[in-house]
Amino acid sequence: xxxxxxxxIVVWKDLLVERRSKETxxxxxxxSLLLLFLFQFALGSDxxxxxxxxxxxxxxxxxLSGLLALGRTFIAERENDCWDALLLxxxxxxxxxxxxxxxxxxxxxxxxAILVGLFVVFLNLDIARALPGLALVAGLGTLGLxxxxxxxxxxxxxxxxxxxxxxxxxxxxxxxxxxxxxxxxEAILLGEPLGAVAHWLKLLTxxxxxxxxxxxxxxxxxxxx
Amino acid sequence: MxxxxxxxxxxxxxxxxxxxxxxxxxxxxxxxxxxxxYLHVPSVWVAYLAFTVVFVASIVYxxxxxxxxxxxxxxxxxVGVLFTAVTIASGSIWGKPTWGTWxxxxxxxxxxxxxxxxxxxxxxxxxxxxxxxxxxxxxxxxGIIAALDLPLIHFSVYWWRxxxxxxxxxKPGAATMPSVILAALLVNFAAFTLLYAYFLHTRVRLLRRExxxxx
Amino acid sequence: MIPDxxxxxxxxxxxxxxxxxxxxxxxxxRDRELARAERSHAVPxxxxxxxxxxxxxxxx
Numbered sequence: 001x002x003x004x005x006x007x008x009i010v011v012w013k014d015l016l017v018e019r020r021s022k023e024t025x026x027x028x029x030x031x032s033l034l035l036l037f038l039f040q041f042a043l044g045s046d047x048x049x050x051x052x053x054x055x056x057x058x059x060x061x062x063x064l065s066g067l068l069a070l071g072r073t074f075i076a077e078r079e080n081d082c083w084d085a086l087l088l089x090x091x092x093x094x095x096x097x098x099x100x101x102x103x104x105x106x107x108x109x110x111x112x113a114i115l116v117g118l119f120v121v122f123l124n125l126d127i128a129r130a131l132p133g134l135a136l137v138a139g140l141g142t143l144g145l146x147x148x149x150x151x152x153x154x155x156x157x158x159x160x161x162x163x164x165x166x167x168x169x170x171x172x173x174x175x176x177x178x179x180x181x182x183x184x185x186e187a188i189l190l191g192e193p194l195g196a197v198a199h200w201l202k203l204l205t206x207x208x209x210x211x212x213x214x215x216x217x218x219x220x221x222x223x224x225x
Numbered sequence: 226m227x228x229x230x231x232x233x234x235x236x237x238x239x240x241x242x243x244x245x246x247x248x249x250x251x252x253x254x255x256x257x258x259x260x261x262x263y264l265h266v267p268s269v270w271v272a273y274l275a276f277t278v279v280f281v282a283s284i285v286y287x288x289x290x291x292x293x294x295x296x297x298x299x300x301x302x303x304v305g306v307l308f309t310a311v312t313i314a315s316g317s318i319w320g321k322p323t324w325g326t327w328x329x330x331x332x333x334x335x336x337x338x339x340x341x342x343x344x345x346x347x348x349x350x351x352x353x354x355x356x357x358x359x360x361x362x363x364x365x366x367x368g369i370i371a372a373l374d375l376p377l378i379h380f381s382v383y384w385w386r387x388x389x390x391x392x393x394x395x396k397p398g399a400a401t402m403p404s405v406i407l408a409a410l411l412v413n414f415a416a417f418t419l420l421y422a423y424f425l426h427t428r429v430r431l432l433r434r435e436x437x438x439x440x
Numbered sequence: 441m442i443p444d445x446x447x448x449x450x451x452x453x454x455x456x457x458x459x460x461x462x463x464x465x466x467x468x469x470r471d472r473e474l475a476r477a478e479r480s481h482a483v484p485x486x487x488x489x490x491x492x493x494x495x496x497x498x499x500x
Contacts, residue, residue: 155363159353172343173370176377179385203381210373218366221287258445261452307463311456318452322445427467434474
């Protein structure tokens with residue numbers, strides 16, 4: 001069984017489970033809606049203020065829902081006593097990492113798209129021209145979040161107080177991604193060309209490459225026992 | 226060996242104080258409060274040194290599973306967090322009279338604050354895993370990612386603080402420093418590096434004895 | 441003239457001394473505790489009085 005096929009099977013299995021139960025996606029969508037309400041209530045109904053804070057709010061929303069999604073990466077294996085099955089998988093276990101990563105990416109990107117849609121509706125925004133750039137930044141940033149997040153989810157799966165340790169470990173590492181994504185999003189929403197934020201895009205890409213490489217190389221060591 | 230190192234460290238620290246307070250002149254623009262620099266800058270240097278050692282030791286551990294490498298990583302992270310705390314505190318205290326505020330999101334302070342939280346997390350992770358072998362493996366992975374994150378943090382924070390043009394060089398050109406001040410700084414660099422080496426050596430030996438006692 | 445703010449200098453250096461000195465003291469304390477534990481582990485085997493080897497017969 002090839003590496004790619006093994007990775008694909010992991011994604012496929014998770015997608016099937018999700019399609020049947022729909023619990024994660026539904027809960028995350030509901031959570032996104034609640035976040036929007038939270039931001040509105042916390043910052044007041046001044047639409048100007050919310051719109052000017054939009055890049056930060058968007059990424060806060062992405063990160064908060066992303067933390068929830070990523071934290072649950074291995075919950076099925078843990079709760080159903082399948083962890084040992086993961087350990088016994090023959091061959092390179094980083095196929096599992098990539099499979100889980102792909103699943104997380106799909107989930108997070110779906111939630112992010114919905115969240116953007118909600119913001120557009122509630123704040124009456126017109127971001128049609130910014131969409132391609134926004135999609136690019138969201139893709140790069142989410143890949144950064146998910147690549148480290150999936151790795152750390154495996155790391156904290158068996159630690160006590162994992163719900164606390166997981167964000168505590170992940171968030172400081174993600175600050176460059178957050179900064180880059182927010183700054184790039186800000187520029188794009190203001191209508192600036194992508195070239196103006198080339199340095200941020202390069203930083204995000206570099207981060208993604210670094211995190212992915214480390215993830216693939218070290219996942220075996222995490223999963224040893 | 227450690228006794229010699231201890232005495233060298235003490236001598237170095239004394240020399241550092243003498244240079245920083247006796248030999249170095251009163252600075253023109255800031256007055257004597259600038260002398261905090263002889264504490265603040267060597268501390269941040271040692272912090273980065275410590276975390277580089279964590280990085281290398283983590284890689285060695287994952288490659289060879291040598292317990293000594295794990296002990297070095299653990300000890301270096303501890304000492305590194307210590308010096309990071311000293312960096313932040315001294316930077317804040319220096320900032321109050323010179324910038325008028327205890328805290329500002331200037332590039333260096335922000336980077337060091339992120340550094341602090343990252344490696345505090347490293348120590349937290351170690352503390353929360355009982356199995357020693359698993360703790361070693363997991364913290365090695367964290368140590369590698371955290372260290373690789375450092376250049377990303379450096380650039381992103383620096384660009385975040387400079388509003389428009391991203392700089393094409395790593396750091397803005399440092400204004401040339403009078404040689405006396407530079408000399409005092411270098412002596413303190415050496416003294417703090419010795420202190421780091423002394424702490425590291427002592428802590429690693431303690432870790433080995435603790436592990437042997439529990440075996 | 442620019443004020444000297446020696447108070448701040450003192451505060452910074454004292455804080456550093458307390459933090460670094462405190463860590464050093466913790467290391468010394470751990471060292472002593474470990475030495476005590478190691479000694480108490482070593483004593484039982486080393487302290488038992490035994491008869492001289494030459495005077496012992498195989499059947500004793």
